[in-house]
Amino acid sequence: MPKTSKTRIYIDGSLACDSQLVLSPDLAHYLLSVMRLSGGEHILAFDGHSGEYECELQILGKRSAAVKILSKTRDFVATPDIRLLFAPLKKDCTDFVIEKAVELGVRAIVPIITEHSISDKIKIERWRAQATEAAEQSRRVDIPSIAESVTLSKFIAAYNPARTLYFMDETGSGRPAAQVFQNAPAPADFLIGPEGGFSDSELKLLRSQPFARAVSLGPRILRAETAAIAALSCWQSLSGDWQ
Numbered sequence: 001m002p003k004t005s006k007t008r009i010y011i012d013g014s015l016a017c018d019s020q021l022v023l024s025p026d027l028a029h030y031l032l033s034v035m036r037l038s039g040g041e042h043i044l045a046f047d048g049h050s051g052e053y054e055c056e057l058q059i060l061g062k063r064s065a066a067v068k069i070l071s072k073t074r075d076f077v078a079t080p081d082i083r084l085l086f087a088p089l090k091k092d093c094t095d096f097v098i099e100k101a102v103e104l105g106v107r108a109i110v111p112i113i114t115e116h117s118i119s120d121k122i123k124i125e126r127w128r129a130q131a132t133e134a135a136e137q138s139r140r141v142d143i144p145s146i147a148e149s150v151t152l153s154k155f156i157a158a159y160n161p162a163r164t165l166y167f168m169d170e171t172g173s174g175r176p177a178a179q180v181f182q183n184a185p186a187p188a189d190f191l192i193g194p195e196g197g198f199s200d201s202e203l204k205l206l207r208s209q210p211f212a213r214a215v216s217l218g219p220r221i222l223r224a225e226t227a228a229i230a231a232l233s234c235w236q237s238l239s240g241d242w243q
């Protein structure tokens with residue numbers, strides 16, 4: 001009996017039972033050289049839109065491989081339509097936020113440039129790769145998207161009012177998260193300020209929007225990455241897919 005390794009990969013394509021798919025050189029390298037898998041081993045693969053499949057790895061050459069798709073192991077389920085809007089932080093903190101937001105089930109992440117944003121290093125491609133890795137690891141069957149970065153004012157100006165924008169307000173003037181997130185169905189967005197906080201004019205702009213709600217995450221000042229995890233966890237447990 002071939003063993004099913006724990007390896008789980010995202011394949012950018014369309015998977016279907018009883019078909020064979022030649023892997024990209026990067027994926028073949030990952031499975032053969034990094035994970036050191038051999039031909040005949042079973043892995044799990046998902047394509048981001050049709051579910052998850054058990055596959056058999058086939059070696060085609062020294063650096064090329066394919067998968068034979070054997071059976072469907074899970075149907076596709078989308079995560080709730082929620083987005084994390086965050087101001088990019090120092091490198092490691094941004095990496096951390098992306099990984100945790102993907103685990104916590106956001107459908108998309110939007111980097112937002114604010115007045116006090118400390119980092120202007122936007123690394124969309126790197127973040128996309130990280131989001132994909134976190135989706136593989138957390139057994140998602142969908143792939144969260146990472147949008148191009150946008151300034152807060154432009155983002156607000158183009159906002160779809162059918163959604164609700166929850167902004168985490170460290171000044172204490174928001175309502176408690178447990179109240180605001182009760183019966184608060186998707187589509188929803190969660191905006192976290194940068195390490196330097198929102199500026200006064202940004203808070204004024206946010207407070208004047210009919211689609212925006214100020215949220216308090218308690219009496220202590222949280223780091224931006226903690227605030228992101230706290231807000232998403234609280235919403236997921238009260239109105240999301242943790243129920």
Ligand code: SAH
Pocket residue numbers: 167168169170171191192193194195196197198215216217218219220221222223224227
């Ligand atoms: N520099 C600010 C703190 C910013 S914390 C200060 O010292 O006052 C970064 C972001 O995390 C904030 O902009 C806010 O969105 C969120 N945040 C932190 N603590 C929070 C709290 N208790 N309630 C709501 N949001 C909070």
